Amino acid sequence: MSADLSDLYQNVILDHNRRPRNRGKLPTANRSAHGDNPSCGDQCDVFLRLDGDRIAEITFDGSGCAISQASASLMTTQLKGKTTTEAEKLYKEFHEIVTSGKEPEEISDLAAFAGVHAFPARIKCATLSWHAALNAIKGDAAQATTESHKD
Amino acid sequence: MSADLSDLYQNVILDHNRRPRNRGKLPTANRSAHGDNPSCGDQCDVFLRLDGDRIAEITFDGSGCAISQASASLMTTQLKGKTTTEAEKLYKEFHEIVTSGKEPEEISDLAAFAGVHAFPARIKCATLSWHAALNAIKGDAAQATTESHKD
Amino acid sequence: MPSTWDSIRDQFPILAQQVNGHPLVYLDNAATTQKPLSVTRALDRFYALDNANVHRGLHALSMRSTDAYEGARSRVRAFINAEAPEEIIFTRGTTESINLVAASWGSANLRKGDVILLTEMEHHSNLVPWQLIAQRTGAIVRYVPVTGDEGLLDLASLDSLLTPQVKVLAFTHVSNTLGTINPAAELCARARKLGIVTVVDAAQSIGHMPVDVRAIGCDFLAFSGHKMASVTGIGVLYGRRALLDAMPPWQGGGGMISSVDFEGSRWKPSPERFEAGTPNFADAVALGVSCDFLDGLGRDKIQHHDGALAKEAYDRLSELPGIRILGPRGERGGLVSFAFDGVHAHDVVTFADEDGVALRGGHHCNQPLMKKLGLTSTVRASFYVYNVRSEIDALVASMARTLKFFA
Amino acid sequence: MPSTWDSIRDQFPILAQQVNGHPLVYLDNAATTQKPLSVTRALDRFYALDNANVHRGLHALSMRSTDAYEGARSRVRAFINAEAPEEIIFTRGTTESINLVAASWGSANLRKGDVILLTEMEHHSNLVPWQLIAQRTGAIVRYVPVTGDEGLLDLASLDSLLTPQVKVLAFTHVSNTLGTINPAAELCARARKLGIVTVVDAAQSIGHMPVDVRAIGCDFLAFSGHKMASVTGIGVLYGRRALLDAMPPWQGGGGMISSVDFEGSRWKPSPERFEAGTPNFADAVALGVSCDFLDGLGRDKIQHHDGALAKEAYDRLSELPGIRILGPRGERGGLVSFAFDGVHAHDVVTFADEDGVALRGGHHCNQPLMKKLGLTSTVRASFYVYNVRSEIDALVASMARTLKFFA
Numbered sequence A, B: 001m002s003a004d005l006s007d008l009y010q011n012v013i014l015d016h017n018r019r020p021r022n023r024g025k026l027p028t029a030n031r032s033a034h035g036d037n038p039s040c041g042d043q044c045d046v047f048l049r050l051d052g053d054r055i056a057e058i059t060f061d062g063s064g065c066a067i068s069q070a071s072a073s074l075m076t077t078q079l080k081g082k083t084t085t086e087a088e089k090l091y092k093e094f095h096e097i098v099t100s101g102k103e104p105e106e107i108s109d110l111a112a113f114a115g116v117h118a119f120p121a122r123i124k125c126a127t128l129s130w131h132a133a134l135n136a137i138k139g140d141a142a143q144a145t146t147e148s149h150k151d
Numbered sequence C, D: 001m002p003s004t005w006d007s008i009r010d011q012f013p014i015l016a017q018q019v020n021g022h023p024l025v026y027l028d029n030a031a032t033t034q035k036p037l038s039v040t041r042a043l044d045r046f047y048a049l050d051n052a053n054v055h056r057g058l059h060a061l062s063m064r065s066t067d068a069y070e071g072a073r074s075r076v077r078a079f080i081n082a083e084a085p086e087e088i089i090f091t092r093g094t095t096e097s098i099n100l101v102a103a104s105w106g107s108a109n110l111r112k113g114d115v116i117l118l119t120e121m122e123h124h125s126n127l128v129p130w131q132l133i134a135q136r137t138g139a140i141v142r143y144v145p146v147t148g149d150e151g152l153l154d155l156a157s158l159d160s161l162l163t164p165q166v167k168v169l170a171f172t173h174v175s176n177t178l179g180t181i182n183p184a185a186e187l188c189a190r191a192r193k194l195g196i197v198t199v200v201d202a203a204q205s206i207g208h209m210p211v212d213v214r215a216i217g218c219d220f221l222a223f224s225g226h227k228m229a230s231v232t233g234i235g236v237l238y239g240r241r242a243l244l245d246a247m248p249p250w251q252g253g254g255g256m257i258s259s260v261d262f263e264g265s266r267w268k269p270s271p272e273r274f275e276a277g278t279p280n281f282a283d284a285v286a287l288g289v290s291c292d293f294l295d296g297l298g299r300d301k302i303q304h305h306d307g308a309l310a311k312e313a314y315d316r317l318s319e320l321p322g323i324r325i326l327g328p329r330g331e332r333g334g335l336v337s338f339a340f341d342g343v344h345a346h347d348v349v350t351f352a353d354e355d356g357v358a359l360r361g362g363h364h365c366n367q368p369l370m371k372k373l374g375l376t377s378t379v380r381a382s383f384y385v386y387n388v389r390s391e392i393d394a395l396v397a398s399m400a401r402t403l404k405f406f407a
């Protein structure tokens, strides 16, 4: 397997893809949002319970490639317990990682997604669940779609 | 001047273009038709007085290139006094001349238009007035246009 | 360079490249086919010798351009056995052709409550234009069902679907996802008996099998050049002349008018009425050369070649664990589409690309069909004249490797 | 081959031919321009190396094709100084671009009694689409008058024409018959103050002078590749993003949908919303290369070059007996159109062709203007980057010979 491809499908990603964390509906959710990636048909629902400014619980559901599923799964583990401001900051870091391939300074599981930058068509797969989560936080009824922004 | 071009602009044609015969409206007309050649903007009105089955009088009016003007002028001289059946026969001969370049067996001024066949884009110019005349004879209100038939 | 099955790959220089260290195995032909040298050279020669705007021109280049353009129209007429060149309208492709019929014929002929009958296997391009005109006119869209994974039209349901309200039946000749070859002549005959206008989407058949509009008996037929060994940007709408001449224009502009006044305009007949503006004449000339190329190979031979590869791919892929293959087991067009349990189509396609194998993964512009089948995407391998049996080996090996990785 | 004014004719092999025994003098550039080698070679290279369908593809060729296609969009964005690539929609050409605006923006925004303001010098392609949408919506078309043979817009009349009913002002940047260069920025500024949407037909300006949509301040701008040293079949609609995203789709099909159900569909934003079906990506790539070519020469230099030739042709033709030249005496675009007393334009063009001089004769898709000026046709000589002063000698000599023959 080429270096690029093994960078893309890192063990962290394969693991989250095989055993997704926090998958399913969240009965106690007080926010949710749907995201889709019209070009490839990937879909992702994010459910969360906001407790004041803090993400108390978060789950996702949907279908898509290993990258999009692993990204959604990993995201839920990262966002749980964070404030909404921290969530936005994390997304910025994540976005930087998947578009530039630069690993973050602190050690982070998010770094597993650095390989995505070599596959520009897959960047949308990696960011889909994050867009849905941010929309849910904002209480934005409009659905997230990876077409209206270029990542 | 090339052989083709001097064949196209024969003296008969130049003469009819310079001194068109039977040009103008015909106050006594009982039939008329309008023809146009949308691609190049040529226009031609034909007026005639049918006396039973015979074309007693015929005039034309319009604007266009030397070929279309000369053709209309020459046509009026040829059709005057002919029966409608003879007119149709003459048109068939004329059409054969301008599309094949073959001169007719009998001597005829129409032969001057044999050179047109080497300039396919000009065939429509030569046949415009004839289409209008035949429409007028048929009492066809629909206007002749050189676009609905391929000559 | 004449078109010939001998050394056919030499006529497609794009195939002689390595992708990720492997020889390119191009199996994405249902999305677009590659172009033979005879076609790209003709295009280049046209620009180098004859290019000028068509019609209305009396100078040498313009007359040559016009002759080449109208010659291409006549070539296409013969290629699909239409009655007259006036029945051939040049468009950008299948999608524009269908939009033209739906908007022009539809706006003049559809009323509230009328039914537009499609099938569940239509490509978005033969679906959305009808939804748009339905919205505008108040007509209703109905669908002939597909019989599950086997992917055949449920012809038994036709009797009850062909109500007096149905004004138009539009269907694909060959499905781009299922590979199904629909019985076009039979469908058109049944529609015609009831006075229903028929529209055939020939995007996937035109380059792969003989297509004869009079044998099919359709009123309209649409296709794209880029899927029949020709260049992008050119396609065709065939329409029966009587229907075309009764239709209002769709786009307005230069070349399609008989006269223009500040107050209004009159139109030329077909095909000019439907070709507003400078047409894509250079690519039309290339399309004519593609017709020569395909007829040189023989369209019956192409159908046999592509179908045999698809059949073999079907059989060999069937042996892979957890695979679900769509479409008929028997006769099929030159493509196979399939899904794996637990491995997403996009991951499969990305892995295949590593092996130099070009596949397509996704909904193939067939979302409603996918939903019905409970899928969001499939992997599709589609074949053309230059594909060879050893490329199926590469395909199957790549699939096996991917399955192992994700197991 | 870089674009350079030195040996510029070597970059256009089509020019090195004899027509009727004379060197070709191609003066029909307003109808279509010739293509430099850099452009046709880029097209050929694309088909030989990268061709695959764009979007939705994850294999190497498809990603390269997509990058090339979206790269061309960004190149065009820079070429006209649009804000974002999403404001660049690829179409077949100017005519399709204007039909898109008229049909999509028009159907959503025009009501009975609204006024569409055009000018008397519009090409049929910027006139008939508006007549069609006026018919559909009950809007009314009005015209800014032209001041006779001098061919300027009667700006004094604007105050009374710009009523509150006017919803859109559409006008040509450079007239293809008169050569007039309209004050686009001034017109757009006046319209914008009143909330009127502006549409600029840049068919005749785009390849001949700097065109900057933000400097002009227009809402929409349309042009064709084939008139700017590019290939046929590709063109552009620029639109301000806020307007585009509020507009309904025009054509439906693959690539423009966000989701499709049997019951209905949702759309992607611009540009995808307006690019249904497989786009003409190969020719779009060529268009990007044409932008490089023109910027390599310098668009201000091109304007100077073409304008100087037109001015010289104007002056020298003025000396011919019985000639009537249209358009402004002062600054003008790179074309001259004229009529002779007693000799029809088509005869002039046929004679010129004998001398190898390619001209256009006719109404130039400007019938209403022609009627107003009491003409049915003119002869038009139009210049481009490869034309040289000695070609004006050939033009004038040919005109003199024709006049003598018909005298």
Ligand SMILES: Cc1ncc(COP(=O)(O)O)c(C=O)c1O
Binding pocket: C254, C276, C277, C278, C279, D030, D031, D093, D094, D095, D096, D123, D125, D126, D172, D174, D175, D176, D201, D203, D204, D224, D365
């Ligand atoms: C001013 C003007 N507008 C529009 C057009 C139409 O362009 P196209 O035929 O490329 O669509 C032309 C060219 O014919 C033109 O000169």
Ligand SMILES: Cc1ncc(COP(=O)(O)O)c(C=O)c1O
Binding pocket: C030, C031, C093, C094, C095, C096, C123, C125, C126, C172, C174, C175, C176, C201, C203, C204, C224, C226, C365, D254, D276, D277, D278, D279
């Ligand atoms: C069955 C079918 N119909 C229509 C289309 C649309 O063709 P195009 O994108 O060339 O307009 C396609 C191809 O994508 C197709 O496979």
